[in-house]
Amino acid sequence: MKAQTHTSITTGHRKSDAVSTRSLQRYVITLSLTLGLVVSVNGAGTLTPKGSPDQPIQIRDHHLEVTLNNGFARSEVTQTFFNPNDKDLEAVYRFPLPKSASLSEVTMTLGEREIHGEVVEKEKAKTIYENEKYAGNDAGLATKNGYQSFDFQVHPVRAKSETRLRIVYYQPLEIDTGIGRFVYPLEEGGTDDVATSFWNPVNSKVEGTFSAAFELKSAWPVANVRVPGFEKETVTDKLADGHYKVRVEKKDHSLTGDLVLYYRLADDLPGRVELIPFRKGKSGPGTFMMVVTPGLDLKPLTGGADYVFVLDTSGSMQTKLRVLTDGVSRVLGKMQPRDRYRIVTFSTTASDLTNGWKQADEANVQETLKQIAALHPGGSTNLYDGLTLAMKDLDADRATSVILVTDGVTNTGVVDPVAFHKLTKSHDIRIFGFLLGNSANWPLMRTVCDASGGFYAGVSNADDILGQILQAKSKVLHECLHDAELSITGVKTLNTTGLLPGKIYRGQQLVMFGQYEGSGEAELVLKARMTGEDKVYRTKLSFPESDEANPELERLWAMDQIEQFELRANTGVLPAGESDSAIADLGVKYQLVTDQTSMLVLGDDAFARQGIERRNEQRVAAERSAQVTRAAAPQPMSYRVDSAQQPFTPSPAPSHSGGSGFSLGGGGGALSPLTVVSMALFTVLALGVTGRSKKGKA
Amino acid sequence: MQTQEHQRTNHEGCPPLAGILLAVSVALVTLGVQCIHGLPEVLQWKRHGGMGWTWITSHLSHWSWNHLAWDLFAFGLLSLLCLRLSPTRYAACLLVAAVFIPLEVKINQPLIESYRGLSGLDTALMGLLVAALWRHPNAGHSCSVSQVLAVLGGGSFLAKTMYELATGGTVFVSAGNEPFVPVISAHFVGFVCGFLVGIFKSMSRLTWNKGAMILKASLPSP
Numbered sequence: 051m052k053a054q055t056h057t058s059i060t061t062g063h064r065k066s067d068a069v070s071t072r073s074l075q076r077y078v079i080t081l082s083l084t085l086g087l088v089v090s091v092n093g094a095g096t097l098t099p100k101g102s103p104d105q106p107i108q109i110r111d112h113h114l115e116v117t118l119n120n121g122f123a124r125s126e127v128t129q130t131f132f133n134p135n136d137k138d139l140e141a142v143y144r145f146p147l148p149k150s151a152s153l154s155e156v157t158m159t160l161g162e163r164e165i166h167g168e169v170v171e172k173e174k175a176k177t178i179y180e181n182e183k184y185a186g187n188d189a190g191l192a193t194k195n196g197y198q199s200f201d202f203q204v205h206p207v208r209a210k211s212e213t214r215l216r217i218v219y220y221q222p223l224e225i226d227t228g229i230g231r232f233v234y235p236l237e238e239g240g241t242d243d244v245a246t247s248f249w250n251p252v253n254s255k256v257e258g259t260f261s262a263a264f265e266l267k268s269a270w271p272v273a274n275v276r277v278p279g280f281e282k283e284t285v286t287d288k289l290a291d292g293h294y295k296v297r298v299e300k301k302d303h304s305l306t307g308d309l310v311l312y313y314r315l316a317d318d319l320p321g322r323v324e325l326i327p328f329r330k331g332k333s334g335p336g337t338f339m340m341v342v343t344p345g346l347d348l349k350p351l352t353g354g355a356d357y358v359f360v361l362d363t364s365g366s367m368q369t370k371l372r373v374l375t376d377g378v379s380r381v382l383g384k385m386q387p388r389d390r391y392r393i394v395t396f397s398t399t400a401s402d403l404t405n406g407w408k409q410a411d412e413a414n415v416q417e418t419l420k421q422i423a424a425l426h427p428g429g430s431t432n433l434y435d436g437l438t439l440a441m442k443d444l445d446a447d448r449a450t451s452v453i454l455v456t457d458g459v460t461n462t463g464v465v466d467p468v469a470f471h472k473l474t475k476s477h478d479i480r481i482f483g484f485l486l487g488n489s490a491n492w493p494l495m496r497t498v499c500d501a502s503g504g505f506y507a508g509v510s511n512a513d514d515i516l517g518q519i520l521q522a523k524s525k526v527l528h529e530c531l532h533d534a535e536l537s538i539t540g541v542k543t544l545n546t547t548g549l550l551p552g553k554i555y556r557g558q559q560l561v562m563f564g565q566y567e568g569s570g571e572a573e574l575v576l577k578a579r580m581t582g583e584d585k586v587y588r589t590k591l592s593f594p595e596s597d598e599a600n601p602e603l604e605r606l607w608a609m610d611q612i613e614q615f616e617l618r619a620n621t622g623v624l625p626a627g628e629s630d631s632a633i634a635d636l637g638v639k640y641q642l643v644t645d646q647t648s649m650l651v652l653g654d655d656a657f658a659r660q661g662i663e664r665r666n667e668q669r670v671a672a673e674r675s676a677q678v679t680r681a682a683a684p685q686p687m688s689y690r691v692d693s694a695q696q697p698f699t700p701s702p703a704p705s706h707s708g709g710s711g712f713s714l715g716g717g718g719g720a721l722s723p724l725t726v727v728s729m730a731l732f733t734v735l736a737l738g739v740t741g742r743s744k745k746g747k748a
Numbered sequence: 749m750q751t752q753e754h755q756r757t758n759h760e761g762c763p764p765l766a767g768i769l770l771a772v773s774v775a776l777v778t779l780g781v782q783c784i785h786g787l788p789e790v791l792q793w794k795r796h797g798g799m800g801w802t803w804i805t806s807h808l809s810h811w812s813w814n815h816l817a818w819d820l821f822a823f824g825l826l827s828l829l830c831l832r833l834s835p836t837r838y839a840a841c842l843l844v845a846a847v848f849i850p851l852e853v854k855i856n857q858p859l860i861e862s863y864r865g866l867s868g869l870d871t872a873l874m875g876l877l878v879a880a881l882w883r884h885p886n887a888g889h890s891c892s893v894s895q896v897l898a899v900l901g902g903g904s905f906l907a908k909t910m911y912e913l914a915t916g917g918t919v920f921v922s923a924g925n926e927p928f929v930p931v932i933s934a935h936f937v938g939f940v941c942g943f944l945v946g947i948f949k950s951m952s953r954l955t956w957n958k959g960a961m962i963l964k965a966s967l968p969s970p
Contacts, residue, residue: 387785387786411785412785412812412813416812416813416814721818721819721822721867721870722818723818725818725822725908726818726821726822726825728904729822729825729826729870729874730821730822730825732874732877732897732901733825733826733828733829733877735897735901736829736833736877736881736894736897736901737828737829737832739881739884739893739894739897740829740832740833740881740884740894
């Protein structure tokens, strides 16, 4: 057996104290927010453990290929690594976990040999990987590291040789107020203290080409597509109203920031219901994804309300605090004088920055803005204390919203999700969570926000951050549908999620998954209350006997089920052991990497030797066949089930520029002190010149 | 060779009273508006449901005292010199810019729901000042000091603004602690309005005076 040195390739932690020059190219608002910001960037790249004498693994190239179609995205990442050392290494590659992503394929190319992955129980996978490794065989292992990342172990990376790693994952797409958003996460969230203490600074440079190719196929016309921060490197081809190809290519790129693709649907599109089914043959249940885009005339809230801003100022917020304060400043500035607000900050402990409620008049807002601007990060994260303090002194006669901004890594005080759930349920409030960075604890945030009837949104540093916050703000400051409940009759549905949204906010799209038995006509009914009145919306839909166009839906449905099990365990509804067992079963059956399952990458002979069934091989074959068929289709498929004559909801869906949704709010000319001083200098010079000439004339 | 306006200014030695009254009125009203709670909100330009007169009054309302202070300081300085060099065009400059700036916001800034601020008018006065320097009596020479100053000042301002428009960000100002979004294009439109008011009037005088030297002095080189 060969002696092996353990060296790793992973997303890393690169500390750079330079102002991000790339931010200068971003969209107007993001730029104005980030100018002057001292950025410390943690990015993807290669790492070696501290104290290791080995040279860092080089990244030869990094390619991303994304297809956005039929309500979900397929992302394929291919990276080539080079081991410059004179000995073989075991490598670990880590990248941030995209939210709700189902990792479905891992392929390694070692020399001429290509080996593929199969999902098995986590402990079993680890044992087999270790055995194969010590036997000197080619092997790989992909594991999920909680909500923070995927880890890939590759053995061996030969001396002076290249190794190629290809991964594929799927995730559902959501459109908010007419804006679709896809995030390719590269920036590590800076919340993994153990990793920070273990690894050397990252080598994040791509020696060759970094490229990303997006293909967007939408049944609805797309008005615009853009990749903020990569304007110069982006080539966009519009093939049809709803069909775009976008390519980003860059040499000497560093994997230090996320890649965000925005696409804006045309204005005044109707509210609609889309049903995407999958059923192989007539036996067994079918799977469906249903997307409801409500078109409802939700009015601005005119009565005074109370808002508590709960702001994370812990040490892990180092790179995000400025974003946080800017966002809060914007929202504060848009409040009405009848509103009241409090600012609660928390790190190791929580404190009330405003010392109680403040009326949202200009003097108070200005004073508070100064206090917010003076916040500094430090300490650990005691979210529970922050929320507990936020829920004190509530006025039962006024609606209270809690706006929670955090990177979501709770590590001090009460950390049990069940306790958070109880705390939230004990008060009549709505919690709106904003999660900054890629390593945020979104399962916990979901637990808290769902329990209160609020919502949560992730925010990347590469986002149009102000746009994201204002988009969410438009939801907070408008009325919503209450007690919303969807039901499907006529065809038996089972294992559904998302049918009881409770509240539906302005611009919000509902994405639901489920299974169905039988086939034929069914009716979808949405019952809700709006401004005190009961509302009922109906439409007809049809579940097919057979439809094999989108086999990936089974994995997406299974991942949604897994998240539901996690949520139920987090809220104490289901014992953790039962949840883990159910997740493991789903992970193996549908070939998904979860906290209970891992993907083992071996040669065909090794799989046969270990007696592992090739389930993933079969799934991947079916998925690739469907993808080829879909790619050959000239037009994107429309899955709308309601009709233009009888739409599900009465109004157009809110859109970005339709005046009924997202806007940047108030604007104004802004002269900075430096601009005014320059003008003053110019005026004095002009006065001198013209005065002198007058004297000359005299 | 001088225009009639410069001759009159130089002869009178002080700007016309009407111009001074206008400048002082704008300054006092702007201050007053800010002092009355809720009035800036009434006077701001609004995309939806706003009254027509808010196209003018929006310039007199501000988002904060800090926003107002710098805008008003610049307004005072630039008014001082514009009233000295180009008094008859001062009011026209303010009026044209006051109309065109909200129009630009309405057409080209669909995400901006409301607008406030005097700074658009400040940049209009900057444009007027640059035009006035270009037309200054010494401008009859091949390259006068005032022309050089006009090119430097106007060029710097335009370079800054064009950079901001191209990149989408502001060079100096970050409105992170202000409750509004900086509208860079308003500055550009204001400057262009001010400059054109100054230059075009000279052009029209060209036809009256039929003086080739005035043409040379009034129009920027291509």
